[in-house]
Amino acid sequence: MSFVNNDEQFAALFKESIASDYKNALLLVNVSPDVSLFKFRRILENLCLLYAQRHSYEFNSKNLWEQINELAEINAIHGADRELFHGVRELTNDGVHNKELSKEILVSKALVSRTQVLNLLESAYLSFGLGKCIPKYELINVGGQEHKDLWFNCLMSCDYKEYLSLGDFYEKMGEVFESEDFDDKSFTARAQSMYAFAAESYKSAFQLCSKKTITDVISSDDKQVSIAQQSHQILFKYALLCLNHKVDNLQITEITILLSALAKRGFYAAYAYLGWCHYLSEDYKKAHKYLTHKKAEDTVFLFQKLGVLYSSGKACLVNGDKAVESFQTAAMRGCNKSMFELGKIYYKGELVPKDDKLAQQYLCQAIATGNFDAALYLDEKYLKIRELFSGLLDEIKGAKVKIGPQRSCTKTPKLGRNELCSCDSNAKYKNCCGK
The missing domain is CATH 1.25.40.10 (Tetratricopeptide repeat domain)
Known part of the structure; x- marks a missing residue:
């Protein structure tokens, strides 16, 4: 593994050294769990090398157990990560060395390794400070394995569909945190964070799909800009996040430009929202045109x-x-x-x-x-x-x-002992209620 100092090069190296093994490990979990465990072990070895490189350190030993301990000694990894490293090492040892285990046991170990390796990769992502070079990500205790897989697939992929899926996931989580069931300011802040990550994911998806940025579309005022048809839905999702004040990335005029670009390209779902943008901008003629358009969904x-x-x-x-x-x-x-x-x-x-x-x-x-x-x-x-x-x-x-x-506040007049009782019993008060 070559040594690099540039952050972008290191991020590329991080992807390159892990992506292929991780993808193959997932594909082989149920088919060849022993090979899957071998791939997870190689990811662990590469992570050790990445940590060493990040700290400009050369290992004294080629033994994985000793390398993990060396990283702990130089404070490259800490207690919890050290235990995770050793945990994955022990799990994957069985896939590499123990040929007598049944397939069911190996599959079980591969699935556990998968989760622990992802935890290590998340920790490495934060520890290496890759946020500037790789799309934003937040460690949250919701979403489970689906969330981790989506994030990691995006991390390793140049496919816009992966980023679109991640954006949808973040937006969904934002709606969960924003729901009325959670009456807590921390949930409101978390919702805002989720929506912000959704916006970033949609922007990345759009750029990968159209080979242009959303800023390019806005700055050109939609003049002579080609937008891939597959990216229409992505642009629409991003525009709605801004229009609904989930994120404050764009002004109403900029949102109008994006929705207008979609409307001109026959994306009819944008008509109603474009009409409302014109209404908010007090361009009532255009507002009426798009809100009442026969093609508006x-x-x-x-x-x-x-x-x-x-x-x-x-x-x-x-x-x-x-x-x-x-x-x-x-x-x-x-x-x-x-x-x-x-x-x-x-x-x-x-x-x-x-x-x-x-x-x-x-x-x-x-x-x-x-x-x-x-x-x-x-x-x-x-x-x-x-x-x-x-x-x-x-x-x-x-x-x-x-x-x-x-209840009435009117006082009942006091009766004499020899007067008829007020309860209509026809008996004297002293012999009835006045006893």
């Missing part, structure tokens, strides 16, 4: 924004019927924003005739599906909804409103 997003379009009167004349129809279509598909809008529309009675019952129904649905804005909007008159969600409303509004029948 019928998505929840489209119908929700059409409802806004027809109810606001900014991009076209106000049309209450179309606004309600659009919001209802989105609401039926689970959009709680549209449920909230319908509740307001029927409560105000401005676009359509006022209907308190429907207003209550839609506001109730919006709250039940997690739209707290709907809870804040509730009027005091909607007692039925307040009874159902009183605890939530009290918490949100900071008010302690007591709901339900109130």
Whole structure:
């Protein structure tokens, strides 16, 4: 293994010395587990050489056990990694030296080796500081083996599909951390981190697929730029991350350029989002053009924004019927924003005739599906909804409103002992309730 000092060259060496063996080891786990274990052992040997090179150290021994201990002595690896190194060494010894083990046992050892080798590679990635040369990666305790395999496949691959898969995975994890089930600031920060890594993965996938960067598309304002058809979906995913404020990488004008490039190339899924970008930029003529375009895909997003379009009167004349129809279509598909809008529309009675019952129904649905804005909007008159969600409303509004029948404060007049009892027993008070 040649010695290099340049970080980029070292990153390339890291890939080159491990990629082939790792790929073959995975392919052979169930077919020839003994060979798979041999490949994992060779990865371990190469990792030792990489650590030694990174610390400008020459081994005194060719024995793997002694080399691992030498790395520990010069603090190239530490306690946990040292144990992992020895653990993999012991597991792979059986594949290399013990020919009497059954195939089932060898497969089991190969699978354990696979996990431990990946842990070592993750640690090496961080220890070697390869983040500048290899796409970003974060050690997280979620996703399990699927996550590790996706990351490592990207690390070793120049295939855009690997980066696209990793981007999808990170975006999915961001949604998990962002979900309402996790009421913790640390989860919010983790979600932001996941979305940032998703964006980086999509950018890498786009560059590998189109041989251009996203910055190239933006800076050229989509003039005379060829974009590979396979990369349309990648560009779309990246643009939506930015549009939905999952990452703050682009301004609205830059997102508009990306979506416009897709729309011009017949990527119809971009039409509704492009229309909304124009709406946010107050270019209402173009907003109306793309939101109402016959080729725009019928998505929840489209119908929700059409409802806004027809109810606001900014991009076209106000049309209450179309606004309600659009919001209802989105609401039926689970959009709680549209449920909230319908509740307001029927409560105000401005676009359509006022209907308190429907207003209550839609506001109730919006709250039940997690739209707290709907809870804040509730009027005091909607007692039925307040009874159902009183605890939530009290918490949100900071008010302690007591709901339900109130006990009367009227005092019962005191009866004389010889007067008829008030319980309608026709007996004297002293012989009845006054005993």
